[in-house]
Amino acid sequence: MSKVLIIEDDVSIGEMMSIYLYEEGYQVMRAENGRQGETLFRDFQPDVIVLDIMLPDVDGIQLCTYFRTASTIPILMVSAKSEVSDRIKGLQTGADDYLCKPFSMRELAARVQALLRRSTAFAHVAATAAEPSTNQNVQLDLEKRCLFVHNKLIETTFSEFEIMKLLWQNQGRVYSREELLNRVRGFDSYVTERAIDVHIANLRKKIETDPKEPKYIKTVWGVGYKFLLN
Template identity: 80%
Template sequence: MSKVLIIEDDLSIGEMMSIYLHEEGYEVKRAENGRQGEALFLEFIPDVIVLDIMLPDANGIQLCSFFRNASNVPILMVSAKNDVSDRVRGLQTGADDYLCKPFSMRELAARVQALLRRAHTYPPVPGPVGTAVMTEQAVHLDIEKRCLYVHNKVIDTTFSEFEIMKLFWQNQGRVYSREELLNRVRGFDSYVTERAIDVHIANLRKKIEADPKDPKYIKTVWGVGYKFFV
């Protein structure tokens, strides 16, 4: 049974989410503030986190950063703020998806299911052998261990960043449009814009490129999208 941690200060919304996800077959714990959320995160060890961006005792963006630095657990951020800038900021911090209030419980369950499916299911993709062998190459990907290496040093990635790198690694040289990357990483049921892909690509370049402004590995194909090769 997958475990879902809900961090939501609104009692009615929090209870509604908890009851619905429980009826969908998840083990659910709910925190009413950031402090409780941190404690349950360490105690409960959730498979996915549903995080409200506005909490009475904590900044949801900062809390998201705390979770991301500690784990690669998928994070679904929820908020009444629906500006593009707010969604981009959440994704930049490490959230894997962003759901704007008000939303239906059915959509919430679909988002949670999609995040869990992508976190635990890795369908084979034609291309080079999936698991990287450590060599003298600067960038390596170990798909089985879900580890990204740069100069033999493990680099932390968000769930979405790793999924993009996995797709690139298995299909080196192929050009992907933003729409293709978005559909691959998030699925067709996620309400985010293609701008999110640009954010993830920028973050990946900061992590693997010696000069992110003049990338060697993740190349922009103007008017089309991105490609990767080592």
Template identity: 80%
Template structure:
């Protein structure tokens, strides 16, 4: 049974999500503010977090950043703010998906299933030593889901690692934003293809010597992106 932590200060929305997900077969705990959410994150050790952007005691962006310092757990951010800039900010902070209020419980369930399915697949797989790959100072460990650059462990979000893994396994292949989005999300997402640009920008900062002049993660103008070793 997967464990889901809901950090949502709106009582009616929080209870609705809790009841629906409990009936869907999840073990659910809910926090009504950021501090309580932090405590439950450590104690409950959830498999996924649903995080409201606006909390009474702290900004959801700040809490997302804090969680990302210690964990790559899938994070679904929810908010009444539906501006593109808000969605982009949430993704830049480390959220794996962004859902605008109001939303249906069926859509919430679909998003959760997609994120957990990919997370559980890679956690449960028994991978051989050949899945630790290293080239030109970049190392990718599929089993531990770790990215190393020049021997240093680089923190990545769930989505960033998925994109990097896809690139690594298919070097030189050009992927459109839509293809990358489908790979990461598994379903249509309100965050649109702009989310991929955010993830690519973040990855370039982490693996490139000069993100403005990338040697590995190349833009193919009018199409998308590809990954190369020079």
């Protein structure tokens, strides 16, 4: 049974989310503030976090940063803020998805399900594809979900790794933003294709010597992105 940690200070919304996800078959714990959320994160060890961006004691963006530095589990950020800049800020912080209030419980469950499905998909990858190659500057260990640059471990979010894996496994192939978005989300999402640009920018900062002149993740203008090792 997958475990979901909900951090939401609004009692009615928090209880509604908890009850719905519980009825969907998840083990659910809810925190009413950031400090309680930090404690449950350590003790409950969730498989996915649903995080409200506006909390009474801790800024949700800062809390997302804390979770991301400690773990790579999927984070779904929820907020009444619907501006594109707010969504981009959440994604840049390390959130994997962003859901604007008000939203239906059915959509919430679908987002959670998609994130969990993607986070466990690597277990089905063939063992031969899991071994990193030592003669490459950028290496992926698909079984352990690890990204290495010059043999140094690089921390990635769930969505960043999924995008990197797809590009790395299909070097030279051009993927549109829509294709990459579908790969990460697995279903129609309110989050626009701009989210992919944010994830690509974050990946370039992590693997490129000069993110402004990328060597590996190339932009194909008017189409999308591709990955090249040489």
